[in-house]
Amino acid sequence: MQLNGKTAVVTGSTSGIGLGIAHVLARAGANLILNGFGDANLAIAEVARHGGNVGHHPADLSDVSQFEDLFAYAERKFGSVDILVNNAGIQHVAAVEDFPVERWDSIIAINLSAVFHGTRLALPGMRQRNWGRIINIASVHGQVGSTGKAAYVAAKHGVVGLTKVVGLETATSNITCNAICPGWVLTPLVQKQIDDRAASGIDAQQAQHDLLAEKQPSLAFVTPEHLGELVLFLCSEAGSQVRGAAWNIDGGWLAQ
Numbered sequence: 001m002q003l004n005g006k007t008a009v010v011t012g013s014t015s016g017i018g019l020g021i022a023h024v025l026a027r028a029g030a031n032l033i034l035n036g037f038g039d040a041n042l043a044i045a046e047v048a049r050h051g052g053n054v055g056h057h058p059a060d061l062s063d064v065s066q067f068e069d070l071f072a073y074a075e076r077k078f079g080s081v082d083i084l085v086n087n088a089g090i091q092h093v094a095a096v097e098d099f100p101v102e103r104w105d106s107i108i109a110i111n112l113s114a115v116f117h118g119t120r121l122a123l124p125g126m127r128q129r130n131w132g133r134i135i136n137i138a139s140v141h142g143q144v145g146s147t148g149k150a151a152y153v154a155a156k157h158g159v160v161g162l163t164k165v166v167g168l169e170t171a172t173s174n175i176t177c178n179a180i181c182p183g184w185v186l187t188p189l190v191q192k193q194i195d196d197r198a199a200s201g202i203d204a205q206q207a208q209h210d211l212l213a214e215k216q217p218s219l220a221f222v223t224p225e226h227l228g229e230l231v232l233f234l235c236s237e238a239g240s241q242v243r244g245a246a247w248n249i250d251g252g253w254l255a256q
Contacts, residue, residue, distance in 0.1 A: 003235060004029035007078040009070070011035045011061060011118065012088030014043040016187045017137060020224020021085055021231050026050035028232055030083065033074045035059055053078070061088050061114035062106060071121045080129065083235055084122040086115040086159075087137040091189050093148040104151045111155035112162075119166055119177070132175040133235045136163050137227070140183050140215075140250045156181075160246045167244020176243050178234055183250030184212060186221040218251030 008025045012018040014036030022032050023046070031053045034043055040056045048054045055077045059066035074081050089111045092103040115136055126132025141149060142156035159179060166177035184190055190211075197207035212219045230249060233239050248254050 002029050003083070003232075006082040006235075007031040007033065007074060007080050008083035008085065009033040009035070009074055009081050009118075009122075010085040010087055011114065013085075014038060014040045014056075017182070017185055017224045017227055018085070018087040019043055019046070021087065021137075021228040022047050023050065024225065024228030024232050025083065025085075025235075026052045026054070028235075031055075031078045033057060033070070033077070033081075035061075035070060035088065061117075062109040064117055067114065067117050068121060075125070080125055081122050082126070082129070082131065083133045083135070084118055085135045085137065085231060086118050088114060089137070089152075091149070091152050094150075095148060096150045099150055107151035108155055111152065112158045115159050115162060119162070123166075123170075123175070126175045127173065130174050132170075134166060134175070134177040135231050135234055136177070136179040138163070138179040138181045138246060140181050140248065140253050142179065142181050142246060143248075143254060163246065164244040171243055174240070176234065176240060178239075178242055178244065179246045180227060180230055180234075181246050181248045181250065181254075182222045182227060183216045183248075183253040184221055185224065185227070190221075212251075215253050216251040217253070217256065220251060222249055222251060 008030045010018050010022045013022045013034045026032050026047045027050045032047055034056045044054050044056055057070040057073050059070040061067050136159050138159045139156045141153045142160040145153050163177055163179040194207045198204045
């Protein structure tokens with residue numbers, strides 16, 4: 001699959017899942033717009049090693065005007081946004097009655113509303129060119145629940161629903177919209193959960209095993225590379241009739 005001449009925006013891509021996806025798309029020849037907080041120089045340098053053009057915009061996706069500026073920047077730099085990967089996400093764990101209201105609002109803003117805003121900003125140009133790929137990184141929690149994760153689960157269920165609507169609204173075009181639903185991926189958020197378990201007195205390897213064993217029958221993490229390769233497939237002609245899908249990549253989590 002070659003994406004030469006295509007431009008991809010990957011939100012939340014200066015580390016973790018988003019950076020892994022950016023690497024795969026860049027290897028396939030796409031221009032990349034990275035997005036994320038902090039010093040992005042290392043991520044830019046890593047992705048640029050694949051030979052493509054790379055830009056970065058630090059938009060806070062909870063601020064619609066900043067998200068709009070990100071798209072304006074991408075179009076100025078490369079002329080189009082052909083692929084949008086809505087990946088940025090945050091998490092907080094607490095029981096519903098203890099869940100801080102401001103945390104709820106921020107999770108819904110980043111994990112759900114930003115997906116809507118990115119999609120609405122990407123679609124006009126994609127319709128004009130009659131080609132586009134919108135890929136939403138949801139979660140197994142877009143299809144099942146877990147205690148303590150009310151905002152995250154609600155947002156990810158919303159992402160799956162939004163994906164279906166956009167998939168239907170673009171069904172007769174060369175634009176597709178799909179969601180990917182990963183299980184456990186070894187990100188800093190998940191590493192913190194392992195560390196918290198290890199703090200109770202068990203070793204880190206056992207803590208990791210126990211975390212996986214509760215949900216993921218393969219006892220192995222999904223990797224950013226796995227997710228990037230699935231994104232690449234969905235960008236290909238072979239994926240052109242995958243529309244409005246929520247694609248599980250979860251080591252068997254949802255098969256149980």
